[in-house]
Amino acid sequence: MSLLLGAFIIGLILALVALGVFISFRIYHFPDMTAEGSITLGAAVAAALLVTGHSPMYATLAAAGAGAVAGLITGVLHTRFKINALLSGIIVMTALYSVNLHVMGKSNVPLMNVTTFADQAAGIAAQFGTEKVLLFGREAAIRDLTLLGLSLGLVILVGVLLYAFFRTHLGLAMRATGDNDQMVRALGSSDGVLLTGGLALSNALVAMAGALLAQYQGFADAQMGIGMLVWGLASVIIGEALVGTNRFGYLLAGAVFGSILFRLLVAVALRWGLDPNDLKLITAVFVFAALVLPGSFAKLRRRLSAPVSGGSRA
Amino acid sequence: MLEIKGICKTFHAGTANEVRSLQSVNLQIEPGSFVVVIGTNGSGKSTLLNAVAGTFLVDEGSINIGGEAVTGWAEHRRAQHIGRVFQNPFSGTAPTLSVAENLALASRRGQTRGLGFALAGANRDRMVAAIQGLGMGLETRLDNAIGSLSGGQRQALTLLMATWLKPKLLLLDEHTAALDPRSADQVVRITDRIIARDSLTAMMVTHSMQQAVTYGDRLVMMHRGRIIHDVSGAEKRRLRVEDLLARFEEVRRADLLDASAAELLRARYI
Numbered sequence: 001m002s003l004l005l006g007a008f009i010i011g012l013i014l015a016l017v018a019l020g021v022f023i024s025f026r027i028y029h030f031p032d033m034t035a036e037g038s039i040t041l042g043a044a045v046a047a048a049l050l051v052t053g054h055s056p057m058y059a060t061l062a063a064a065g066a067g068a069v070a071g072l073i074t075g076v077l078h079t080r081f082k083i084n085a086l087l088s089g090i091i092v093m094t095a096l097y098s099v100n101l102h103v104m105g106k107s108n109v110p111l112m113n114v115t116t117f118a119d120q121a122a123g124i125a126a127q128f129g130t131e132k133v134l135l136f137g138r139e140a141a142i143r144d145l146t147l148l149g150l151s152l153g154l155v156i157l158v159g160v161l162l163y164a165f166f167r168t169h170l171g172l173a174m175r176a177t178g179d180n181d182q183m184v185r186a187l188g189s190s191d192g193v194l195l196t197g198g199l200a201l202s203n204a205l206v207a208m209a210g211a212l213l214a215q216y217q218g219f220a221d222a223q224m225g226i227g228m229l230v231w232g233l234a235s236v237i238i239g240e241a242l243v244g245t246n247r248f249g250y251l252l253a254g255a256v257f258g259s260i261l262f263r264l265l266v267a268v269a270l271r272w273g274l275d276p277n278d279l280k281l282i283t284a285v286f287v288f289a290a291l292v293l294p295g296s297f298a299k300l301r302r303r304l305s306a307p308v309s310g311g312s313r314a
Numbered sequence: 315m316l317e318i319k320g321i322c323k324t325f326h327a328g329t330a331n332e333v334r335s336l337q338s339v340n341l342q343i344e345p346g347s348f349v350v351v352i353g354t355n356g357s358g359k360s361t362l363l364n365a366v367a368g369t370f371l372v373d374e375g376s377i378n379i380g381g382e383a384v385t386g387w388a389e390h391r392r393a394q395h396i397g398r399v400f401q402n403p404f405s406g407t408a409p410t411l412s413v414a415e416n417l418a419l420a421s422r423r424g425q426t427r428g429l430g431f432a433l434a435g436a437n438r439d440r441m442v443a444a445i446q447g448l449g450m451g452l453e454t455r456l457d458n459a460i461g462s463l464s465g466g467q468r469q470a471l472t473l474l475m476a477t478w479l480k481p482k483l484l485l486l487d488e489h490t491a492a493l494d495p496r497s498a499d500q501v502v503r504i505t506d507r508i509i510a511r512d513s514l515t516a517m518m519v520t521h522s523m524q525q526a527v528t529y530g531d532r533l534v535m536m537h538r539g540r541i542i543h544d545v546s547g548a549e550k551r552r553l554r555v556e557d558l559l560a561r562f563e564e565v566r567r568a569d570l571l572d573a574s575a576a577e578l579l580r581a582r583y584i
Contacts (some may be wrong), residue, residue: 188393188424
């Protein structure tokens, strides 16, 4: 049960990564590698602040701010200096690796002796008086349930805020920028500024996820960002398959569901004896398949349904 | 309303592909005038429109819109004065956004876009009324993604978007060229109606000689980056398709003459 709850909580925290990747990759069609650096940046900033005695809330928000700055820099590199989208992200990601080491002072900062949001959740849980409850016939720790409730509340709050934001004049213009930048210019808005703002928002979410993840697992690590972009992308793709529609609100919710489901699948696979070292390889193969297979199936179907005389190429 | 003085633009300057697209073009357009621009392929007519819209900055010369010098302005800044419809029906609308959302974007052309809800109630009635005015039956599809509509429908909506806030200048860049004849006719009629209704100042580039003689109160013909004919008033009204074809033939002959003369000289002296 504890394993399942843990998977749920991490799935919810990483749902913020999925939402960030949804913004950069699906709204702007921008493969933003910055995310790999900014998730660690978020963890590093939060860890550094927590260690110096700041509150978890402050540390998490500061981490989001730092992520926004990272996204801003990527946006400026791409729009002002006309650097290729992928390369802009890689440049910032690479730079962030050193920045993160400086922020943390070393490659791994344990958060065992400081108050994190997980500890605060434990504090709330302690007020229930009992330590464990029965859930579906199994014992579940109140502490885990409280954490789950808090993460769920936070992700719902962020999701609702994002949904509302993308229905404002500014948010709508941001969505249009990914759709048709020429039109956005013709309607009097700078597509460069709108893209940069979107990347800042995306990386703020990713860094926030990093801050929460570090607090949940009890340490911040310089390597924790590796593979996060593909991870987020996998969540987004699963989410799209889950909701099966292109309506914006559903897609946002889908990214969250996708992240949770993916984490659960991973937890189950690990439980069944999957070598954790293979995790990233499997994630990559999964994303590859999800990107390529729908097109291949459509092609195959066309070929199969084509009249026999048309297949003379074989 | 529009004042163009001596603008020049050379693409790929200093290379083998050098193209002198605009060569010292002068043009003044009075408020409320509807100018049709025609010319051969590569004559610079679309380049002229893009120079005004700010797609690129001109090498020389100046551009004023409504008395304001916009020569050095970026494209998106000029858009506060300019409404545009492009040749490609996909260029003017955001396909995954709904019809209403696209119109909401247009309702803020050139203004700051804040955190107010884009689809707040009051605007919707005006949207329905405006779309009904197009006579395409789109008023029931306000919440459909615009990408699901046909090219003609999208061009008509782009036109609506470009003129939602009255622009000082409306630029139409062969906006019916990619449509089937029936849609093209429908869109150009709507164009004419909106321009007349709002007494807009407009420039329309077209390949259609029929459109060129039927619409507008002034006709400008371009060739090799220069304006070679400028017809307005009674003369424009008398203009027939045959007259235009004759002028194109004239231009073609002059070109041939140039080419054969050059060949003659080369044969003789090189």
